[in-house]
Amino acid sequence: MDNRIYNFSAGPATLPLPVLERAREELLSFGGIGMSVMEISHRSKHFAPVIEGAVSGIKNALGVPEGYEVLFLQGGATLQFSMIPMNFLGDGPADYIVTGAWGKKALKEAGKTGSANVIYSSEGSGFKTVPSQDELEFTPGTKYVHYTSNETIEGVEFPYDLTADGLPVVCDASSNILSKPIDVSKYSMIYAGAQKNIGPSGVTLVIIGEELLSKVPDNQHSLLDYRAIASKGSMLNTPNTWGIYLIDLVCRWLEEQGGVSAMETRNTAKAGLLYDAIDSSDGFYKGHADPEARSLMNVTFNLPSEELEKRFAEEAADVGLDGLKGHRSVGGIRASIYNAFPEEGVRTLVDFMADFAEKNG
Numbered sequence: 001m002d003n004r005i006y007n008f009s010a011g012p013a014t015l016p017l018p019v020l021e022r023a024r025e026e027l028l029s030f031g032g033i034g035m036s037v038m039e040i041s042h043r044s045k046h047f048a049p050v051i052e053g054a055v056s057g058i059k060n061a062l063g064v065p066e067g068y069e070v071l072f073l074q075g076g077a078t079l080q081f082s083m084i085p086m087n088f089l090g091d092g093p094a095d096y097i098v099t100g101a102w103g104k105k106a107l108k109e110a111g112k113t114g115s116a117n118v119i120y121s122s123e124g125s126g127f128k129t130v131p132s133q134d135e136l137e138f139t140p141g142t143k144y145v146h147y148t149s150n151e152t153i154e155g156v157e158f159p160y161d162l163t164a165d166g167l168p169v170v171c172d173a174s175s176n177i178l179s180k181p182i183d184v185s186k187y188s189m190i191y192a193g194a195q196k197n198i199g200p201s202g203v204t205l206v207i208i209g210e211e212l213l214s215k216v217p218d219n220q221h222s223l224l225d226y227r228a229i230a231s232k233g234s235m236l237n238t239p240n241t242w243g244i245y246l247i248d249l250v251c252r253w254l255e256e257q258g259g260v261s262a263m264e265t266r267n268t269a270k271a272g273l274l275y276d277a278i279d280s281s282d283g284f285y286k287g288h289a290d291p292e293a294r295s296l297m298n299v300t301f302n303l304p305s306e307e308l309e310k311r312f313a314e315e316a317a318d319v320g321l322d323g324l325k326g327h328r329s330v331g332g333i334r335a336s337i338y339n340a341f342p343e344e345g346v347r348t349l350v351d352f353m354a355d356f357a358e359k360n361g
């Protein structure tokens with residue numbers, strides 16, 4: 001295993017070991033061509049199958065129906081917070097559902113462009129919940145409805161694909177894309193920074209429906225124009241070729257593992273082990289999210305004191321369990337267990353938690 005440890009980082013995060021090994025093998029000579037994939041033109045005959053493989057890999061994994069474009073952009077999911085309103089908000093309004101820090105940031109950027117309504121926010125109660133579908137009321141004529149399917153910092157996840165009475169739904173799925181099956185046809189746009197479940201940082205996946213694409217204003221700046229980028233197959237400028245290459249490899253790995261349905265089974269089992277450890281700790285560990293909104297990807301919890309949380313993260317790191325410190329804005333502990341994170345690592349953490357609680361409880 002080359003001294004690899006268990007990496008609970010929220011992103012960039014653990015990549016599948018076979019993907020890293022393949023990339024290592026091909027680093028100096030990609031497919032035997034005598035050049036690295038990083039050294040060849042994005043318009044070369046060698047790169048064409050790589051980007052085609054990545055696009056079809058995503059389409060196959062998620063069952064993307066006809067009428068959608070799969071794009072690889074730059075600027076992270078954060079640039080999407082601005083690009084979405086710049087392309088689709090117009091004279092507004094748009095509806096925002098805010099269930100955590102990332103949704104709040106998306107809302108802030110939209111507000112710089114035009115009118116953004118908050119139709120649900122769980123901020124007042126500490127971002128522990130998600131709304132049920134029935135609870136939501138959409139503003140008539142809203143240009144789009146934006147939500148974050150998994151809030152990475154708080155560990156709060158929607159257990160369903162949101163619908164909005166036929167209004168366009170736009171979803172930030174950065175931290176749970178490819179972790180389970182979703183019904184893409186319910187969305188007008190899904191976007192995700194690649195660095196959790198898709199590949200390395202520096203690529204943003206956008207899956208966008210033709211109807212929404214047709215609404216891009218004619219005078220949009222080229223590199224902020226989804227339609228222009230789509231018309232050039234994500235090659236309006238030089239894309240992140242290395243990142244796209246790794247996405248292609250991750251998609252192949254995912255298929256070999258049985259696809260997103262198999263991932264959901266595994267992810268449910270992995271998260272279940274941790275939530276059981278929390279729930280059976282007699283209150284030593286306290287889960288952050290309400291049980292019905294618990295994330296399968298980011299398991300967040302607190303210990304009786306900040307001092308114990310600090311010691312927990314430090315002692316865990318000493319035994320090869322890295323990256324467990326919660327996000328600086330909320331503290332506590334966060335175990336990010338994306339697709340590539342092995343169940344064995346979760347079991348090791350569960351054992352560590354039991355020992356730590358016994359010694360410090």
Ligand SMILES: Cc1ncc(COP(=O)(O)O)c(C=O)c1O
Pocket residue numbers: 010011075076077078079102148150151152153172173174175193194
């Ligand atoms: C849910 C979510 N949205 C957006 C972002 C921002 O992504 P990026 O750093 O790629 O801009 C993150 C980053 O962790 C995230 O978890």
